[in-house]
């Protein structure tokens with residue numbers, strides 16, 4: 001056999017992964033093997049995955065257009081509903097043009113592959129998402145990674161006019177934000193391009209939920225490439241890249257996972273479009289989420305586990321050892337709470353953590369119940 005499929009090493013290190021047996025997820029509740037849990041592991045920060053407006057938009061579009069786009073965008077897949085969605089996203093975020101991808105993973109890979117060639121340099125925060133890191137490693141461009149949010153290190157690495165800096169709006173495993181004031185200054189001074197992956201900031205932060213840049217008071221045109229996903233706060237799935245018309249025209253020609261992939265199903269585009277409209281007027285939901293975050297942080301300060309420096313809906317509790325992290329997660333599960341246990345290689349060694357994600361759909365009582373269960377579980381390991 002030409003391949004080694006053995007997982008014994010991972011098993012021995014307690015790092016083997018299994019698909020959980022989930023029957024159904026309804027936003028902040030889920031059912032697994034017949035038992036109902038409170039879900040603190042999703043990214044549905046505003047509860048939009050269950051919004052009646054999105055459900056009816058999906059159903060209506062399926063009736064009107066059918067369920068498939070039937071082709072890749074450049075063949076005949078790109079339809080009026082896709083154009084309408086692109087325009088809505090571009091207007092919302094204040095960028096010239098937008099293109100849609102089936103996933104954030106493929107958008108990031110396509111962008112890096114299409115744009116960077118030998119002779120370019122790619123500067124990335126060490127905690128950037130796997131889709132960015134992996135594309136960077138495979139790219140013929142030189143990749144330099146800077147320590148998380150370390151702007152002095154980035155400043156030292158930068159060379160004038162030679163490539164692209166990528167960081168995240170809200171970091172997916174730590175919940176803290178990139179320093180976009182410094183990033184945009186460094187990009188401008190060094191004449192390099194700047195890209196934001198705002199998967200976890202979009203919809204949640206900033207004016208009308210425009211994301212991390214708006215939250216930090218950075219003009220959209222300071223950042224050359226905007227990437228965001230529709231699978232987190234927008235509650236659906238899919239992703240986009242936004243920027244200048246010239247950039248998007250270039251990517252239409254060179255982004256291979258765009259050119260050679262079936263376009264988003266029209267009902268999905270319709271659901272996302274409904275989410276984009278909803279999220280711009282969702283200040284009440286965003287305020288509710290902020291209240292839950294404040295409630296959780298106040299309560300968790302009394303736990304024997306340390307909170308990380310996050311003020312967002314991603315509230316990791318650092319455990320350290322993988323085994324202890326799994327034990328606490330399992331105990332929480334026995335008590336009816338589903339919390340992600342994040343282990344290496346997703347996060348650095350000895351930094352296993354419970355990744356607790358909060359949603360506007362959680363009630364005050366849900367958060368209180370979680371805090372009580374966390375106290376009991378943490379005391380028993």
Ligand SMILES: *Cc1c(COP(=O)(O)O)cnc(C)c1O
Pocket residue numbers: 102103104105106108129131168172197199200229230231237238239
């Ligand atoms: C989830 C995520 C992605 C990938 O997006 P998908 O649409 O789920 O493939 C990319 N970047 C970041 C930071 C993410 O959190």
